[in-house]
Amino acid sequence: MSEAFEIVAFGISAFIAIAGALGMATTMSMFRSGIFLMSSFIGVAGLFILLTADLIGLLQIMMYIGGFLVMILFMVMVMHDPGGAMMAGMDMAFVERWFSKGLVPREPPHSGHSDMHADHGQEQRAHDRQSHAMPQSNAGDHRGHSVHHDEHADDDDQSMQDMDDSGHEGHAAHHGNDKSGMDMGGMDMSMVTPVRPAAAWLAGAIGVVLVSMLLLRPTWRVVNAMPDPDSARRIGQLLMEKYMIAFEGAGFLILIGIFGAVLLARPTIYPDDASRRARVAVDKKPEPIAAEGLVPLAVPDKQAGQHEPHQSEEHGA
Amino acid sequence: MPEAGSMSCMDLWAVGPEMVLAGLALVLVPIAGWARGPWRRLPSVAAFVGLVIAMGLTAPMLTAAPREAFCGTYAVDPFRAFYQLVIEAGTIITLLALASHFRGAEQEAQAPVALLMASVGGMGLAAATDLGLIVLFLQMVSFPSYLLVLLVRSDRPAQEATLKYFLYGAAALAVMAYGLTFLFGLTGSLNLRVIGANLAGADAAWVAFAFGLVLIGYGFEMTLVPFHVWAPDVFQGATAPVSGFVSVVPKVAAFAGLLRLLLEALPDSLVAWPVVLAIVAAVTMSFGNLVALRQTSLKRLLAYSSIAQAGYMLMAIAVAERTPDALPAISYYFVAYLCMNLAAFAVLAQVERMLGSDELDAVRGLGRRAPWPAAALALALLSLAGIPPLAGFAGKVFLLMAAIEGGFVWLAVIAALNMTVALYYYAVVIAEMYFREPERTEAVAPGAGYAWATCLCAAGTIVFGIAPKLALSLAQLGSVMLR
């Protein structure tokens, strides 16, 4: 490996790594953020390979391309404006504008502030009626599954909508001073918090302090040995010997990850299957035994029927 | 058959307890998914048995000569055994309370699995002497804790709590790992003892920088003050027994990890860590106690109280290198803290399960509504406040003595002042229970698990308070560390 090649390769890799991370942090399109982050990973992988840790570099690429594509796609499903189409025309800092280049600004589906919110609420309500209200009404109603359904659903709707409205007001107040700079949508879609300038200064300060410390006090003992080129074999031996605990522990950590992901993301609603619905309804906070909450009570024998709700649910399962 | 050479580092007895629990968790993961009806109890029972076996495997290490296993990445010493026993005991008591709390619900089968996973992580952290393993086990104790907080998926406060816990935790641990890489860079090794030996000539600025970042990570788990922000929300949002678990096990694990790191890897002279830690301790206890004065949610109150308790314990860590009494003092205090905090949360769980609330009103007149749980809660709170002859009192005395011996008289004074302030908010709760007319008539939720958890803890509080020698001798055994 000639010296010029090394310098050029380092420059390119470092540029990709840093520019990718910067693009991730500043672009308006979430999908692009993910792609930028991936390019940053690939840049760092390039640096790994330059540092003769080729196995780690390839591992990094493999983990992150596969893992990240999946992550980005999931993310796209849960965001308001993943493509950044509505943000593209917005007021932005220089870096943000640069990394959002090439995004085609599109008319937002709703123009005007109030419309936006009203529509959003509408959607929310529709969504509730489909999905959210179902398990709630089921769990709330232990006597039968459909008798009181409508009533409960309405209650839930009402409360959800209230909560939703208050949330929006909160945002509006939060971002009130920024509003003049933009002409479409609500600030609701902005990707950044109002503390962004402070965060930028803080991060800049951290960066400057770190870099100057690195430049001024490089007190590491650099040795001139060459690593064994067959790193895969060495790492394998290490994993099976000295770092066996790390190996098994990483496996156990992955088990935790699987367990956790399944625990969190397992479905709550099976619309087609009555028995399953009954079972899933159990996934609720255990009802307080004295269901009336903190209202003072006069009736003393309230605990008689305490376990009944759960038992009936279990029989339904 | 494997060759003999590659097995030289292997020492399965060194990880016996962890293997039992991890293997059990592995088996229980599918069972927790399949169990229906009365079978939901199975994971709890199995976890209980497994934890008892693990305690049996850990206990002999209390008297073992310190040695290293797995080529120096793992320690077998009394220090580790002691902290692992505390973690296992804490897990057992939480398990009892959780089994009653989610009786018949879907979570009854899942909670024990997550508990086992978290306890494996905590136990590993107490024994790991390698930076890589430290990072691994810190994550291993955190991930299941996130899951435990969100056991009830449809609960809005729990959702918020988990999101905060997760994001703060992930960021704090990443920052900490960044600091650890500099320790490696300065010494060329990941092993704590080699780092300790090689750091001698290192640049103090970089050591201080690395130590600061490491303190962020551990401080997050220990709820030290600038990094405590997640704790009140998480304690309030989680179910009460889980709050108890989160207030004990990750904290014990992080204290053990920090102690090991400080004593094995960081020479006293390099960083002014005793002073730094003393200041952080003073800030933490004062902040926790002052904010706790204004709380009406009991779980939130206990959260701030446990922040303050972390401050007390940090006080002794600050002098750990200076006086040999500091380590037993912390260890003793952990036993006391485990008993009193888990008892408080177990009773709170009963109240919450009954009324669906943990506000101060919910315990109004509890002394008349449910005399025994109220007595246990009062006992726990008195012990937390440091009233003789309970375990908390003896623990606080040991901590103060250690601080004075270590030369931090000012810190001991601040701590004593804090303990007096803290008396107030504990007294408010007790007064609410005994000196106010009950506005409602319910007792607390019944359940053998709650009863056992409370009884064990209360018994511990009294016995270790009246005869502190019992736990102190254990703690002295457990202060021998591989160095």
Next chain:
Amino acid sequence: MIATALAILAALGVGAALTWVLERLFWQPGSEPGPAHIAEIGRNLDIVNSDRWLLPAGPVVALAGVALAMVVVPFGPGLIGRDLRIGVFYVIVVIDFVVLGLALAGWGTDTPDAVEACYRIIAQLVAYVVPLGLAYVGVIMMARSLSTVAIVEAQNGLWFVVLQPIGFVLYLVTGLMQSYRAPFLEPFAVSIGGGVLGACGGWSALLWRIALAGVLFLVAAIGAVLYLGGPNGPVLPGWVWMIIKTYGLMALMLGLGRTVRPLSTASMLALSWKILIPLGLLNVLLVGGFILLGIGPSRP
């Protein structure tokens, strides 16, 4: 070096052309067309809402992945771009760039069909990546090396296809998934207008054709290296054998694939997790047993 590069490029070009011929040959009217049909070079598209960075990046990234992976394929003694010590692992990783390119173009096009294709592509990645890895593992265990050259050398006596027939079948199936050929055509199905490829034209269509044909070529070449002894063979020179094996494997895969009815993404995932992964584990177990019994290439 340059000669090697040219030779590899020539093989890639011939392979692309041959893929096109074979696809036409095995295609019956009425069934789903393969990727080779859909990317029409003559089409001139103006896509309205496209992301102007991501869309053109797609085919370039994909082609770069294929070209990078070509580097470690041994076409004969000495006829190899570079013999990396972790060659096989390198191939697994670098081929992923094709998926990345497809996803970029799918999202960048920003039409419902293309985005849907993007989702299907990633689902397909999730389906094949684990069994594919398991198919590699068996070979790696026997050859005791990740280097492609060492794997070829290990098959001097006996090809691994004889020792690991399960692994070979597994490799063929996952290879078809990886190269998006029948019966795994879901990402480019007619029902979504050809997905990503339905929205390309001109130079990008050309690049897509080469890249996707290159993936198939690469999959076949690596299959020949892993299971058929690579350039090993009597009488003829090594590169001829390699070419014969690679093209033969391509024809075999395309032909066999066309005999099965197309699978949806969901059934593909089911196939992968319920059948292929257990098979792969079984294969690894059998290989472990063979190694313990001393069957296989002799130990150094």
Next chain:
Amino acid sequence: MIVPLTAYLIVGAILFAIGVYTVIAQRAAVMILMGIEVLLNAIGLNIIAFWRFTAPTDYSAQIFAILIITIGAIEMAIGLALVMLLYRQRQTVEVDAYAELKR
């Protein structure tokens, strides 16, 4: 090795700073997760650079890097499951929409 250790460390430091910025400034939980991934990346780069220059014969540092990559992947899996769950229940994953738990 013509490129010095400090150059690699500076790249790591810049990545670290960008990660900190993202974690603080972004509103969406997913973006914060991405910031954390950048932090983890900086860690990996640092440890590998230190390995190459200060202890090239001790491969432990590469194990550390592997662990960091594993942790990153698991963090992503759990974070994503969490985000999906929260979205299903509340239709938003922006962090400042979660502010009900206050004294």
